[in-house]
Amino acid sequence: MTRRAIELLLLVALGAVWGWAQEAAAWAFAGALVGALVWSIFDGLRARNVLLWLNKSDAARAPNVSGTWGEVVERIRKLIKKLEKKAQNSDARLEDFLAAIQASPNGVVLLDSAGRIEWSNLTAAGHLGFDPQRDLGQYVRNLVRAPAFVSYLAGGDFSAEIQIDGPGARPSQPAKISLQIHPYGKKRKLMLTRDVTAVQLAEAMRRDFVANVSHEIRTPLTVLSGFVETMQTIPLEEPDRERYLGLMSQQAQRMQTLVSDLLTLSRLEGSPAPGPGEWIASDELLDHVIQEARGLSQAIAKPPHDIRATDAPPFWVSGAKTELLSAMSNLLSNAVRYTPGGGRVDAGWRLRDDGYGEFFVSDTGPGISAEHLPRLTERFYRVDRSRSRETGGTGLGLAIVKHVAQRHGGQVNVHSVLGEGATFVIALPPNRVRARVTG
Ligand code: ADP
Numbered sequence: 001m002t003r004r005a006i007e008l009l010l011l012v013a014l015g016a017v018w019g020w021a022q023e024a025a026a027w028a029f030a031g032a033l034v035g036a037l038v039w040s041i042f043d044g045l046r047a048r049n050v051l052l053w054l055n056k057s058d059a060a061r062a063p064n065v066s067g068t069w070g071e072v073v074e075r076i077r078k079l080i081k082k083l084e085k086k087a088q089n090s091d092a093r094l095e096d097f098l099a100a101i102q103a104s105p106n107g108v109v110l111l112d113s114a115g116r117i118e119w120s121n122l123t124a125a126g127h128l129g130f131d132p133q134r135d136l137g138q139y140v141r142n143l144v145r146a147p148a149f150v151s152y153l154a155g156g157d158f159s160a161e162i163q164i165d166g167p168g169a170r171p172s173q174p175a176k177i178s179l180q181i182h183p184y185g186k187k188r189k190l191m192l193t194r195d196v197t198a199v200q201l202a203e204a205m206r207r208d209f210v211a212n213v214s215h216e217i218r219t220p221l222t223v224l225s226g227f228v229e230t231m232q233t234i235p236l237e238e239p240d241r242e243r244y245l246g247l248m249s250q251q252a253q254r255m256q257t258l259v260s261d262l263l264t265l266s267r268l269e270g271s272p273a274p275g276p277g278e279w280i281a282s283d284e285l286l287d288h289v290i291q292e293a294r295g296l297s298q299a300i301a302k303p304p305h306d307i308r309a310t311d312a313p314p315f316w317v318s319g320a321k322t323e324l325l326s327a328m329s330n331l332l333s334n335a336v337r338y339t340p341g342g343g344r345v346d347a348g349w350r351l352r353d354d355g356y357g358e359f360f361v362s363d364t365g366p367g368i369s370a371e372h373l374p375r376l377t378e379r380f381y382r383v384d385r386s387r388s389r390e391t392g393g394t395g396l397g398l399a400i401v402k403h404v405a406q407r408h409g410g411q412v413n414v415h416s417v418l419g420e421g422a423t424f425v426i427a428l429p430p431n432r433v434r435a436r437v438t439g
Contacts, residue, residue, distance in 0.1 A: 004043065011035035043069075050076075050224030059084060075261065082241035098126060107177075107193030115139055115153065127193040130306040136303070138144045140191070149179065158183060176200045212380040216394070217260055227251075254392060261396040264326060266377070268403040274320035276431065281337065282349035282357070283314035285324055290347060293332040300391060301341035307332075310348030316434040317349070317357055319408045327404035330397040331361040331424045337391035339365030339421070355430030356410075364422040369418040375413060377402040408432055 015035025049063040050073055059080040062073050087301035098119070101108050108123025109117060116137050117130075125132040130143045141153055146164040158181040166175030173389035178196045183190050227248045232235075236244065290309045297304040317324065328347075335345045343364045350358050368376070372383045382388045388395060398412070401424075405412045409429045416422035 007038045008036065011039040013341035109191040111140055111191060113188055113191040114217055115141060124193050127166060127195060134274045209379060217255060220254045224248055224251045238338060258394045261394045261400065265396060265403065268407060273407040274323065276318045278321060279316040279318050280321050281314055281436065282317050284350060285328060288325060289328045289332050292329050293336050294376060296333055297336045301343045305336055305339060305343050305345050307345045310346055312348055312350040315351055315357060315430060315436050318432045322405045327426060328359055330401050334397060335361050337393065339363040341413055357428045357433035359426045362421060366418040366423045367418045367420050367422050373414050379414060
């Protein structure tokens with residue numbers, strides 16, 4: 001028998017005994033009824049307590065009732081606790097999930113069925129130029145005004161991505177954002193954004209590079225095939241034949257130099273930076289390139305240049321010997337090729353007070369005006385196109401020098417005033433340089 005039934009029987013019995021004490025059977029019956037009534041009032045009050053508590057559903061404030069109602073309260077309390085825990089877990093999982101999307105390098109925006117922003121991560125807000133908190137609930141079409149986006153959103157065909165300018169994009173500072181909408185649920189939309197500025201720039205550079213290489217190869221190729229055709233159609237006297245063959249060989253040489261420079265560049269780009277393993281004597285490197293430059297000057301300049309090696313105390317340089325020699329000889333060959341015959345060229349290694357080791361080449365040539373200086377190390381950038389070609393330049397020399405310097409942790413600097421010669425410097429960081437102890 002449950003406790004409630006015992007309580008009820010007790011009260012009914014008490015009522016009946018009280019009625020019996022009044023010495024009338026009817027009174028006993030009435031007493032039993034009163035007992036039952038009192039019990040149901042008490043029980044009703046307990047039920048009310050439970051209902052009031054259920055309305056609040058707060059597991060921590062369960063009413064203190066005994067018996068069956070106590071049992072009911074306890075079971076419901078446990079159920080509420082379980083649900084509360086589950087809700088807490090779901091909240092934590094949602095937080096984690098949103099934090100992960102927040103950390104994504106891609107932008108994510110959730111739009112409701114009317115196209116209002118429900119949620120956005122910071123990346124998307126940055127890509128599209130809105131505020132992820134303040135602009136919640138705003139129509140995205142009012143915030144992103146790029147015409148391509150407006151018609152994309154209105155068109156409803158989201159099978160492909162579109163590209164729009166990022167906020168603050170300028171011709172001098174392009175910013176491109178790729179964007180695609182993915183519909184989901186009941187007319188809701190997931191919008192993903194990606195910053196593709198660097199990809200676009202790389203693609204543009206690749207296109208320019210291919211166009212430049214094709215152009216550079218086409219010119220000597222056209223000249224060569226012209227000569228071949230002439231020699232095939234016109235019988236030439238021996239001196240003319242000799243001259244033509246000489247010119248043809250010059251063009252072939254030009255293509256060979258270009259291909260060799262291109263291979264050097266691609267090797268430099270595709271291989272890991274040289275470790276600090278090999279230590280080379282700076283004077284050994286210098287002697288090598290000075291001899292080479294003197295040979296070049298004898299061959300192309302009349303009178304030859306006055307090429308001098310500065311005699312600062314030699315030291316050790318660490319890096320890839322062939323790369324360093326290639327960078328140094330490119331600078332010297334430029335000085336010789338651009339300085340008129342008889343001019344002076346100085347080259348040498350010197351240790352700076354801050355521990356850097358510098359290789360410099362100065363000449364008394366035409367110099368370079370300031371507006372060209374920042375672009376000199378770009379591939380195929382030439383100030384004096386015809387002089388470059390005349391002297392067998394490929395337009396890649398300084399790009400190679402810059403790559404070599406950067407791979408060794410250093411940089412290239414140019415100082416020049418138009419008409420007053422130029423000085424090119426490769427500066428290597430202190431960890432690439434070691435003083436030579438002379439004993
Ligand atoms: P190039 O093969 O044309 O010499 P580089 O990359 O070596 O290509 O040099 C780029 C351009 O920088 C050259 O075309 C030239 O106009 C300019 N330049 C380089 N070195 C000198 C120099 N010592 N004096 C004047 N101009 C120079």
